Each structure stands twice: as C-alpha cells, then as structure tokens.
Amino acid sequence: MRLTHTHTSISAALTSAALLLLLLPLLATPAAAQEACALPTTYKWTSTEALATPKAGWVSLKDFTSVPYEGKHLVYATTHNSGAGWGSMAFAPVANWSELAAAGQTAMSAAAVAPTLLYFAPKDVWVLAYQWGPTAFSYRTSADPTDPNGWSAAQPLFSGAIAGSSTGCIDQTLVGDDTTMYLFFAGDNGRIYRASMPIGSFPGNFGTASTVVLTDTTNNLFEAVEVYTVKGSAPPRYLMIVEAIGANGRFFRSFTATSLGGAWTPQAATESNPFAGKANSGATWSNDISHGDLVRDNPDQTKTVDPCNLQLLYQGRAVGSGGEYGMLPYRPALLTLQR
Numbered sequence: 001m002r003l004t005h006t007h008t009s010i011s012a013a014l015t016s017a018a019l020l021l022l023l024l025p026l027l028a029t030p031a032a033a034q035e036a037c038a039l040p041t042t043y044k045w046t047s048t049e050a051l052a053t054p055k056a057g058w059v060s061l062k063d064f065t066s067v068p069y070e071g072k073h074l075v076y077a078t079t080h081n082s083g084a085g086w087g088s089m090a091f092a093p094v095a096n097w098s099e100l101a102a103a104g105q106t107a108m109s110a111a112a113v114a115p116t117l118l119y120f121a122p123k124d125v126w127v128l129a130y131q132w133g134p135t136a137f138s139y140r141t142s143a144d145p146t147d148p149n150g151w152s153a154a155q156p157l158f159s160g161a162i163a164g165s166s167t168g169c170i171d172q173t174l175v176g177d178d179t180t181m182y183l184f185f186a187g188d189n190g191r192i193y194r195a196s197m198p199i200g201s202f203p204g205n206f207g208t209a210s211t212v213v214l215t216d217t218t219n220n221l222f223e224a225v226e227v228y229t230v231k232g233s234a235p236p237r238y239l240m241i242v243e244a245i246g247a248n249g250r251f252f253r254s255f256t257a258t259s260l261g262g263a264w265t266p267q268a269a270t271e272s273n274p275f276a277g278k279a280n281s282g283a284t285w286s287n288d289i290s291h292g293d294l295v296r297d298n299p300d301q302t303k304t305v306d307p308c309n310l311q312l313l314y315q316g317r318a319v320g321s322g323g324e325y326g327m328l329p330y331r332p333a334l335l336t337l338q339r
Contacts (some may be wrong), residue, residue: 007009036232038307045281063291068296121301127141140154189321225243229303230307255269285316285319
C-alpha cells in the first residue's frame with residue numbers, strides 16, 4: 001500500500017511537471033507579444049498636414065523638442081517674427097496631436113533657440129538646453145516645464161568652439177546612459193561633434209573640448225542632430241538622426257551605435273532610402289522633413305523611443321514656398337511609422 005501511494009505521488013508530480021512545461025510557452029506569450037520591435041532598415045511613414053500655425057507676429061514655428069508630461073505632449077519650439085528676430089515658445093500641453101492647432105502659444109521672455117527639453121531623473125530637475133545664449137550652448141532648469149517663463153537663469157552647457165564652420169556650434173542635443181551624459185551638436189559643415197561628462201556632474205558645463213564622430217559633405221551632415229536610446233534593445237542600441245540637404249528638400253539620415261561613446265554606422269542614410277524624407281514620408285504638403293524630435297517613450301535623459309510606435313514631430317513648409325531662411329513658413333507636422 002505504501003509503495004503504491006509513493007508510486008502514485010511520483011506519477012502525479014511528474015504529470016504536473018510535464019503539464020507545467022507544456023504551459024510555460026503559453027504563459028510566456030503575453031510577455032513575448034510585448035517584446036520590442038527591431039528598427040526597420042527601410043522606413044515608410046504617413047504624415048499629417050500642418051498641425052498648427054504661428055500666432056500673430058510670428059511667421060515660423062520650428063526646431064521642435066517634445067516630451068511626454070502627465071499624459072500629454074509638451075512641445076517647445078523656435079520662432080521667427082516678421083522682421084529679423086529669432087525667439088522661442090511653448091505650446092500648452094495637448095493630449096492628442098490634433099489639439100495642437102488650438103493650443104496656447106506662449107513666447108519665452110528670454111529666447112532659447114533650437115531647444116532641447118528633458119527631465120534629468122537622477123536630480124529630479126527639468127533641463128532646457130539651447131543655442132545663442134551667453135556661451136556656445138546654455139541651459140536652464142525648472143521644476144515646472146509647462147511654464148515657459150519659469151526657468152532659471154542661463155548656465156553654461158558648452159564653452160568651446162569649432163573650426164571650419166560659418167555658423168559655429170549649433171543644434172545641440174543631450175542624451176545619457178547609466179554613467180555618462182553626452183552632448184552632440186552640428187556646425188553646418190559636414191561634421192557631428194560629441195562631448196561628455198560623468199552623469200553625476202550634470203547639469204553642468206561640458207567644457208571646451210569636443211570630438212568629431214561623423215564626417216561627410218556639408219549637405220550630407222548639415223544640422224539638427226538628435227540621439228535616442230532604442231527601447232527594449234539588448235545589448236543597448238542607440239539611434240542618431242541628422243538633417244541633410246537633398247535634391248528634393250531637407251531629409252533625415254539615420255545612424256546606429258551600441259555605445260553613446262562609440263562609433264556610428266549608417267542605417268537609412270541616402271535621399272532615396274532615408275530615415276525620413278520626401279521619398280518615404282507620405283507628406284504631400286511639404287517636401288522638407290526638417291528639424292524636429294522623435295516622440296519619446298518617457299521624458300528622461302535616456303531619450304528612449306519605441307520602434308513599435310515610432311513618430312516624428314517635424315518642421316515642414318508648403319511646397320513652393322521660398323525666401324530668406326528665417327522667413328520660410330515652417331510648421332509642425334507628425335510622421336507615423338508604418339509597420
């Protein structure tokens with residue numbers, strides 16, 4: 001009797017173990033369904049029309065930076081008035097991009113041109129970086145990023161200079177990993193530059209030194225560099241986009257890396273096969289797919305984007321529009337990746 005009972009118990013245990021092994025793939029299915037998507041090698045987008053027009057006194061809205069904030073999209077941008085003046089602004093946060101047209105547009109009393117907005121989680125502070133301040137790049141901090149005139153006084157972000165550039169240092173962006181914060185920027189000269197500091201020293205001054213990480217023709221590496229962490233990638237993967245000038249308008253080339261401090265490899269980097277441009281944007285209202293920001297998965301310094309739900313907030317302008325650069329009628333619009 002005891003032997004029979006033991007035999008029965010062992011059989012039951014083995015049956016339960018076998019059943020569990022059969023169920024494991026099923027139990028894992030929900031998690032597997034949520035696995036990260038890979039970055040495509042060929043991108044195809046759909047585009048909205050222009051999402052907003054400048055309020056009275058401005059002719060252009062451009063250089064967008066966007067973060068998720070309390071379930072809404074918070075967008076800062078560069079402005080240009082009807083004269084020679086550059087400035088900056090913020091939209092009132094919107095839950096849906098279609099609401100941007102009616103969202104309030106608030107000018108910043110102290111301009112932050114070509115802004116980069118992020119939440120620096122290690123120190124629980126919002127950081128707004130920009131060009132044409134007291135130093136090559138500057139930053140301000142705030143506890144409330146929805147108040148465009150509630151930022152601190154300007155602090156130096158980068159105090160260096162570059163050679164062979166008619167513009168000097170422009171279009172900074174910031175991104176970090178677990179140990180280091182990085183500054184990337186352009187110079188309208190066929191080069192992309194990088195500087196770095198320990199994450200514990202940020203926000204602060206990256207100093208005067210920078211390293212050239214990409215070199216090409218001026219048109220192929222023009223401006224508007226952005227760098228992101230790719231969500232769910234293991235080992236980590238990073239995505240860089242850079243604005244280029246093509247025969248058919250402005251477009252973005254993409255590059256990838258396995259380290260923010262490492263080398264960058266072209267990914268979708270030609271006008272015929274761009275990251276985003278006339279060839280694949282789906283936009284009919286604008287030939288230019290120009291300076292903007294990928295819609296981020298969270299607002300922090302990792303600048304994480306989700307390839308499963310990739311969207312690009314970009315500046316475009318009506319086909320056939322022209323004139324002096326500052327007067328070009330740039331407007332915000334949104335690309336959504338087709339998968």
